[in-house]
Amino acid sequence: MSSGLTPLPENLVLALEQHQGDPVAAAATMIDIPLYRSAGEFPVEQGYIWTSLSSTENGNPLFWDPAVANELTDGPIAPPSMISVWFRPHNWAPGRAEVALPLQVHFDLKTLFGLPEAVMTDNTITFHEPVRPGDLLTTHQVLRSVSEPKTTKLGSGRFWVIEVIYENQRGDLVGVESYTGFGYKREAAS
């Protein structure tokens, strides 16, 4: 069974070296710094919008009836809650050796603190300009905080807060997503 941990990026390897292996100090070098700027791997597409609506049996005519979309939003838009969908990488792509991970800062922190398991506990999404089919969004991640060690019913670990900022190809802010993650080690059975 794998460790569930991904390799540390070079900047964190260096930060660990500079701080004598102290993961708390290394994590502090990431806080409030824009990281992992990237563009979506594909433009926002109508098919995925309908698949999402189907998954929740959402019949909102804004997303199904072009006349309603024209009247309300000057053409079709994506459901706001889909904002993170447009950045989730393909599970495989030509020439890529490993599966790319969304929310990479989360996985970096798991590795940095040696916490093989993780869950997301809180999620806040703020919506701005509507996202439209054909848009190509860009994103970056910002680590806002890392907690002191905590123990929950899942195990012992740390909480962290990561923001993901989304913009469209015109530079308009389309959304901000804030995640609270809990990385942990499961308690050994007694």
Next chain:
Amino acid sequence: MTIPRILADQVVEGQTLPALSYEVTATTVVLGALATRDWRPMHHDKDFAVNRNGTQDIFLNTPNQAAWFERYLTDFTGPHGRLGRITFRMKGSIFPGDTMVFSGDVTGTETDDAGCAWANLALTLSVNGDTKTTAAARVALPTTIDDNPWHRRGDAWRP
């Protein structure tokens, strides 16, 4: 064209939204994961979910829960309702075989300095009476038959 809508003055603090009940199957979970491009195995591989994550089964992922909450909100508001912000906290997982129930109350209404009317709502996703996820949502509503929150841009949109 007449599009069904609810106006801001039809929403009051303390108002209860109609509940939404849904039987969750493995297909619900897997379809939700694929619809959100979430390939992580705990949302489609029961062996991984049980033996690596320590959960009883595969479970509904976070982005798809967001989509369910959006559907629940706009079932109430109609298509003019524009979601500004949603915060949710997961307390437990939703598994195949569960009947998930969405419920909600209006916790307040306000009109901001830009003239946009908002309803604030407390939402709950529960199974057998146990709260699995709570959410707080802020939704813009039209103030009149001619108002359209979707046309707000820049400083006129303050979610």
